[in-house]
Amino acid sequence: MAVLLLGEVTDGKLNLDATSKAVAGAQTLGEVTVLCAGASAADAAGEAAKIEGVAKVLCAEDASLGHRLAEATAALIVSLAGDYSHVVAPATTDAKNILPRVAALLDVMVISDVSGVVDADTFERPVYAGNAIQTVKSADPVKVLTLRTASFEAAATGNDAAPVETVAVPEAPGLSEWVEDHVAASDRPELTSAKRVVSGGRGVGSDENFALIEKLADKLGAAVGASRAAVDSGYAPNDWQVGQTGKVVAPELYIAVGISGAIQHLAGMKDSKIIVAINKDEEAPIFQIADYGLAADLFTAVPELTEKL
Amino acid sequence: MKVLVPVKRVIDYNVKVRVKADGSGVDLANVKMSMNPFDEIAVEEAIRLREAGTASEVVVVSIGVKQAQETLRTGLAMGADRAILIVAAEDVHQDIEPLAVAKLLTAVIAEEEPGLVICGKQAIDNDMNATGQMLAALLGWPQATFASKLELGDGRATVTREVDGGLQTIAVKLPAIVTADLRLNEPRYASLPNIMKAKKKPLVEKTPADYGVDVTPRLEIVKTAEPEGRKAGVMVASVDELVAKLKDEAGVL
Ligand SMILES: Cc1cc2nc3c(=O)[nH]c(=O)nc-3n(C[C@H](O)[C@H](O)[C@H](O)COP(=O)(O)OP(=O)(O)OC[C@H]3O[C@@H](n4cnc5c(N)ncnc54)[C@H](O)[C@@H]3O)c2cc1C
Ligand SMILES: Nc1ncnc2c1ncn2[C@@H]1O[C@H](COP(=O)(O)O)[C@@H](O)[C@H]1O
Numbered sequence: 117m118a119v120l121l122l123g124e125v126t127d128g129k130l131n132l133d134a135t136s137k138a139v140a141g142a143q144t145l146g147e148v149t150v151l152c153a154g155a156s157a158a159d160a161a162g163e164a165a166k167i168e169g170v171a172k173v174l175c176a177e178d179a180s181l182g183h184r185l186a187e188a189t190a191a192l193i194v195s196l197a198g199d200y201s202h203v204v205a206p207a208t209t210d211a212k213n214i215l216p217r218v219a220a221l222l223d224v225m226v227i228s229d230v231s232g233v234v235d236a237d238t239f240e241r242p243v244y245a246g247n248a249i250q251t252v253k254s255a256d257p258v259k260v261l262t263l264r265t266a267s268f269e270a271a272a273t274g275n276d277a278a279p280v281e282t283v284a285v286p287e288a289p290g291l292s293e294w295v296e297d298h299v300a301a302s303d304r305p306e307l308t309s310a311k312r313v314v315s316g317g318r319g320v321g322s323d324e325n326f327a328l329i330e331k332l333a334d335k336l337g338a339a340v341g342a343s344r345a346a347v348d349s350g351y352a353p354n355d356w357q358v359g360q361t362g363k364v365v366a367p368e369l370y371i372a373v374g375i376s377g378a379i380q381h382l383a384g385m386k387d388s389k390i391i392v393a394i395n396k397d398e399e400a401p402i403f404q405i406a407d408y409g410l411a412a413d414l415f416t417a418v419p420e421l422t423e424k425l
Numbered sequence: 426m427k428v429l430v431p432v433k434r435v436i437d438y439n440v441k442v443r444v445k446a447d448g449s450g451v452d453l454a455n456v457k458m459s460m461n462p463f464d465e466i467a468v469e470e471a472i473r474l475r476e477a478g479t480a481s482e483v484v485v486v487s488i489g490v491k492q493a494q495e496t497l498r499t500g501l502a503m504g505a506d507r508a509i510l511i512v513a514a515e516d517v518h519q520d521i522e523p524l525a526v527a528k529l530l531t532a533v534i535a536e537e538e539p540g541l542v543i544c545g546k547q548a549i550d551n552d553m554n555a556t557g558q559m560l561a562a563l564l565g566w567p568q569a570t571f572a573s574k575l576e577l578g579d580g581r582a583t584v585t586r587e588v589d590g591g592l593q594t595i596a597v598k599l600p601a602i603v604t605a606d607l608r609l610n611e612p613r614y615a616s617l618p619n620i621m622k623a624k625k626k627p628l629v630e631k632t633p634a635d636y637g638v639d640v641t642p643r644l645e646i647v648k649t650a651e652p653e654g655r656k657a658g659v660m661v662a663s664v665d666e667l668v669a670k671l672k673d674e675a676g677v678l
Pocket of ligand 1 (some may be wrong): 378414
């Protein structure tokens with residue numbers, strides 16, 4: 117049994133949190149080899165080599181791998197897959213784009229968003245927006261899966277480095293090309309790795325008012341999240357969306373402000389350790405899953421909370 | 426250019442899902458079923474392309490039980506031109522896996538030769554987020570997933586994608602597979618006259634055998650369980666009480 121794990125590399129940098137969580141999740145499946153791919157990937161490979169439990173790192177550098185375009189990255193993984201029983205990755209948007217393509221090229225089913233590893237063939241995953249947990253057993257010769265990072269503790273980083281090997285990159289299929297990225301730089305912690313998250317919903321009412329949420333987050337050293345309604349209304353960028361079809365988070369503290377608690381939102385945050393809800397409607401469903409509920413107008417409660425912390 | 430849109434019949438997103446007590450699955454008997462919300466967005470995008478004169482025809486395809494006819498009629502009422510139903514299951518509880526769906530769609534595409542396929546990003550029942558990517562792989566076509574903006578021109582599609590870091594824009598050669606994310610558009614409601622008209626639009630029925638595709642699942646569903654519930658907590662009366670609880674009781678501050 118051997119695992120090929122696609123490290124999360126963006127613009128040459130390793131996302132250590134997502135990658136180490138996937139390494140931890142994959143540990144019981146066999147010896148883990150991490151693949152770092154990109155226009156430049158050597159630094160990322162060096163960093164991945166220090167994650168405990170990593171036996172080997174493969175480094176693939178080529179301009180065609182620069183923006184993790186699915187066609188080129190999938191072709192690379194398929195060229196390497198022959199040696200492995202499992203091909204895995206953290207369930208990021210990049211991996212969700214690439215791994216199903218890999219699975220189809222290998223004529224196997226992909227198993228998305230795995231939240232628990234039962235044994236080498238058997239996995240748990242949430243379905244129906246987390247309303248049910250399915251246990252599935254794969255009959256395929258190679259298992260291709262993405263691991264939900266919120267479900268696994270990150271593997272530690274040590275001083276011993278696993279060996280790094282350079283691998284050949286197959287010729288790019290040339291079907292797609294990168295045009296541009298719109299990425300807002302932020303000093304805040306990243307949503308999926310943050311210990312604390314403050315999220316705002318439609319109740320926040322406007323783009324400007326969202327500053328209230330951000331101030332509270334900054335006071336707490338928290339990441340900022342949002343409901344779909346807040347993103348659709350333009351109060352918050354798309355990458356802040358938490359939920360069934362957004363990001364899945366499980367911080368120590370999640371504060372939901374002006375969010376009603378639709379099942380699609382809960383799907384992305386109900387595994388948080390402590391949930392606080394602030395909503396002016398006492399009947400809001402979010403209170404049914406919150407550890408602490410405050411029925412209050414957010415425009416008075418949030419500034420007061422920010423001040424008293 | 427012809428646009429093909431695969432649409433799935435799923436439990437309506439407003440329905441409270443119940444796991445069956447014997448762990449065999451979720452209860453779909455007598456629950457409201459609808460078109461997968463992402464597929465409504467995909468259909469809307471295709472219709473807009475036809476209205477803009479970019480697309481010549483919109484074909485909706487569904488794979489599943491016979492009742493998926495209703496889902497296809499919804500697509501036709503929204504404005505699609507014709508529909509293909511592949512009856513691949515008899516029991517409403519039997520889900521056809523993305524790999525099998527992608528193989529069937531590959532066969533349909535070989536016959537129909539669309540210039541563009543728009544899938545939903547994810548079916549809200551199995552939450553797989555896989556079919557579009559698998560279909561692109563089997564066809565050897567480019568893929569532009571999680572689209573929030575689509576522009577066609579010059580044998581290429583320029584697509585803005587919702588990704589973890591924000592937005593990414595890529596250009597893909599046509600034919601291509603695009604998967605629709607939530608903010609691509611706001612789908613229209615079908616008007617009553619259009620619902621009536623849809624009844625007369627062509628809908629052909631096929632089976633997997635017509636395409637020589639084996640839909641046997643690769644994943645055995647061992648069991649389906651209720652997730653661990655959360656205990657409802659307490660209501661606090663003031664911000665002061667909240668801060669005190671977070672400090673002393675929860676220990677998270
Ligand atoms: C296919 C699909 C996928 C989806 N995916 C997601 C997803 O990933 N994430 C997600 O979040 N949603 C998702 N949704 C949407 C989801 O169903 C809900 O519509 C959404 O979560 C509602 O957002 P909200 O709670 O901010 O808004 P609302 O439901 O409108 O709630 C606003 C809340 O704010 C409160 N409020 C208003 N003013 C104040 C005030 N002054 N002070 C205090 N409280 C106030 C109100 O009482 C209300 O409870 C999805 C839906 C579909 C169909
Ligand atoms: N049985 C099906 N019939 C038609 N289209 C489907 C079917 N299953 C999946 N799709 C398409 O593939 C998308 C993604 O589904 P999934 O990969 O199952 O999450 C859906 O939004 C549909 O566009």
